[in-house]
Amino acid sequence: MKNILITGATDGIGKATAKELAKKGKRIIIHGRSAAKAQKTLKELENLNSEAEHKIALADLESQKEILDLSNNLKAEENKIDVLINNAALHKESFELNEAGIEKSFAVNYHSHFILTLLLFPLLEQSDYRRIIxxxxxxxxxxxxxxxxxxxxxxxxxxxxxxxxxxxxxxxFKLAKILDNYYVNTLHPGVISTKLLHQVWGPGGESVKSGAETPVYLASSAELKGESGHFFVNKKKQKATAAAYDNNLQNELWEKSIKMIKEPEILDQIAARFLKI
Known part of the structure; x- marks a missing residue:
């Protein structure tokens, strides 16, 4: 049975993705911040697939220490992760820094997932499926x-x-270049009726089930074996902005992302090959 970790799985696109993958017989590791919302999601997944022992993994992605604790707990309790779906995101109207001195939207939406992905490679390496989305x-x-x-x-x-x-x-795109035998892809889920959309851009958008279609496809489709380093929209490859393919920009972001890790234990646990590229 495939083990799939989804960040931000207690709401919106993440939750819809978790439900659709549970229907397909996958075991879901439900990441969220709220224990109550995670428990509610767990019950819903158990109703869809009672055979899989779905699991809750709590952490606030604003905190590098909590990301470290999350990864340590998973490495202690799991034997592998087959699919990592980095989904969690927020939109901050006002300027706030996390404890590492990073603006919170950038910290949660990107940097937390950079850190979490690099910390979880010991579990990803144990799978022969190895998908990062x-x-x-x-x-x-x-x-x-x-x-x-x-x-x-x-x-x-x-x-x-x-x-x-x-x-x-x-x-x-950088990760896809440096990894062999992994399928690393990214996507646009659509303009989806989520709390974030309504908060920032007002009412509207398609259903969250529609927003889950492309991540579910990338996580489960046999057609994608060997496909890595692509941007998908509506389950089809599409070009992103030119800057996204800039090798120098990719390298600079990676180097700065390592420098912005303020927890020494995180750096100790990241494989040396990822610390200098």
């Missing part, structure tokens, strides 16, 4: 200032969100 968006920046994005001088909430989604694209 990063949720980006068509709403991504055309370029990015990697000196300013961590702690911008002039904060604008939507720009921070767009920058974080370009960062997810850059990360995906």
């Amino acid at each position: 990063n949720l980006a968006s068509m709403a991504h920046s055309d370029n990015i200032n990697l000196d300013k994005v961590w702690n911008p001088d002039n904060y604008e909430g939507s720009q921070a969100y767009y920058d974080s989604k370009l960062a997810m694209l850059l990360f995906t």
Whole structure:
């Protein structure tokens, strides 16, 4: 049975993705911040697939320490992760820094997933399936200032969100280049009726079930064997903005992402091959 970890699995697209994959017989590791929401999601998944021992994994992705604790708990309790779906995202209207001094939208939407992915390689390596799926968006920046994005001088909430989604694209394409026998892809889920959409852009959008279609496809389709380093929209490959394919920008983001890890134990646990690229 495939083990699938989904960040932000207690709401929106993440929860819809978890439910659709549970219907397909997958075992879901439900990441969320709220124990109550995670328990509710767990019950829903158990009703869809009672044979899989679905599991809750709580952590606030604003905190590097909690990301470390999450990964340590998973490595202690799991024998493998077959699919990692980096889905969690937020949109901050006002400027806030996390304890590492990183703007919170960029910290959660991108940097937390950078850290979590690198920490979980011991579990991913135990699978012969090895899929990493990063949720980006068509709403991504055309370029990015990697000196300013961590702690911008002039904060604008939507720009921070767009920058974080370009960062997810850059990360995906770089990771796909340096990994053999992994299927690393990214996607735009659509304009989906989620709390985030309503908070920022107002009512509207397609159903969350529609938003789950492409991540479910990337997580489960046999057609994708050997496909890596692509951006998918409506289950089809599409080009992202040109900056996302810039090798220098990919390398610079990676190097700065390592430098912005402030928990020494995280750096101790990341394989040496990822610390210098």
